Amino acid sequence: MISQEISIADIIRKQRAYFNTGQTKDINFRLEQLKTLKQAVTEQKDAITNALKADLNKPEFESYATEIGVIQEISHAIKHIKIWTKPKKAPVSLQFFPASARIYPEPLGVVLIIGPWNYPFQLMISPLVGAIAAGNCAILKPSELTPNTSRLLNEMIKQYFEPAYITVVEGGVQTSQQLLAEKFDHIFFTGGTAVGKIVMEAAAKNLTPVTLELGGKSPCIVDTDINIEHTARRITWGKFLNCGQTCIAPDYLLVDKSIKENLLNELHKCLQEFYGDNPAKSSDYPRIVNQKHFDRLAHFLKEGKVRIGGETNPSELYIAPTVLEDVSLTGSVMQEEIFGPILPVIEYTDITEAIDLINSKSKPLALYLFSNNKNLQQQVLQQTSSGGVCINDTVIQVAVSSLPFGGVGDSGIGKYHGKSSFDTFSHYKSVLHNPFWLDLKWRYAPYKDKLSTL
Ligand code: NAD
Secondary structure, eight states: OHHHHHHHHHHHHHHHHHHHTTGGGOHHHHHHHHHHHHHHHHHTHHHHHHHHHHHHOOOHHHHHHHTGGGHHHHHHHHHHHHHHHSOEEEOOOGGGTTOEEEEEEEEOSEEEEEOOSSSTTHHHHHHHHHHHHTTOEEEEEOOTTSHHHHHHHHHHHHHHSOTTTEEEOOOOHHHHHHHHTSOOSEEEEESOHHHHHHHHHHHHHTTOOEEEEOOOOOEEEEOSSSOHHHHHHHHHHHHHGGGGOOTTSOOEEEEEGGGHHHHHHHHHHHHHHHHOSOGGGOTTOOOOSOHHHHHHHHHHHTTSEEEEOOOEEGGGTEEOOEEEESOOTTSHHHHSOOOSSEEEEEEESSHHHHHHHHHTSOOOSEEEEEOOOHHHHHHHHHHOOOSEEEESSSSGGGGOTTSOBOOOGGGEEOOBSTHHHHHHTEEEEEEEEOOSSOOOOTTSSOOTTTGGGO
16 A cells, blocks of 8 residues: 555656646647547557456447447547637727737646546546646546456556556555545546545545536436337437446436336337347346445345346346336435436326426436427426436437536536536636736826726
8 A cells, every 4th residue: 555655646746747848738749649549549449348348248339339439539629629729819898908818728737537437448538538638647547346447448548658647547445545635636536426525525635626427316207299119219228228337327217107108118129129038148238347236236126016127147247127116206216326227117197296306306417308399398407407408318418529518416516528628627727918008097096086087
């Protein structure tokens, strides 16, 4: 532990020295590093897929779409970095004439990025894109629960980047806490709400700003004015992707009573279409990350009537895609983030019941609404608060670079993706420039009689 403490302090010292050379501020340098990152991900595709398979039994297609797909985020930054880094003119009111104003984005310095296990590759690389584009040095701490991906990230970053510029520090809670005891210029954390509070407390000791990308229970409302087949397919995909271990997966369904039976029948059909009669045999269905999470999820299965699925196999950490009915609103399955392949279904007779239930809980990371009814869409948008909303689909909002991604309230602080990632890792320095050619004296003493002229 002591040697790691020394080496962590040493890494940070070296990164500070590197940052102080000014090299990372050069826009062409940043551009080159982004290109190198893109090259690294492209060249390591197979190794990334293999690591994700070993850690989560992630199907190759899902690894490609949801992890290696981070290449899109890198390409977006490469394309826009010159515009993002340009100082922007700001208007100045006449009373300050002839002064002019500009806002200069500048890097923060040495930043720490801590990640979770569910998308263990993408959720390290995506914030790193912002850190590089904004001109920072970075230390990455991947999740210890996905050791193969953690090792791969370490080796990949070592191979393509100078350690004084970007370094991976592998380890668990203790390592994370050793890192958090140090002074950084920004901490970017993705994980659970409980650990988010620990991170923020540690950061406060050094007055380090934080971005907290946390979790929560993302509701999914289903109204009657829908295309039921498309609705069922989109919900099934978003919920059971990565075996439900997705921070923005629909956590529970709130469905209009009159359409519930039809919807559940459609969901059943979709599950058979996606994973066959026995999802345990499907190569497209992943597994739960570890025994602890398996036990947590198995407990939820006892909290309602199993309508679809419900089968488990502890030796394989397998839990079938499951739909639960008759759940109690006060039970743990409706109080805690599920983060697994279990979908409780609650019916409502009036939309206000669904809205009231959502508003009785912490603000979620995502809210899904399936409805073509424009008035209903507006009502839900105006009467609820969530990190983001997706209407008539699930999960895909996260992949749109022009949409800032983040939570609100208990689901997080701050935003990233696209330009927002650049903003997160930048300080916007306001600069006012007053030339010498004019010096109006009205603001200077003596003030005698000047007040009456204002
Ligand atoms: P977690 O909070 O347990 O762990 C995240 C990271 O924090 C890991 O690297 C871990 O080593 C470290 N950590 C754990 N305990 C710590 C402690 N006591 N002190 C310091 N560091 C500690 O989260 P997880 O289980 O890896 O991920 C699941 C959670 O992450 C879910 O709640 C999910 O909703 C959330 N999540 C959010 C997003 C998002 O973008 N908002 C994305 C993915 C996951």
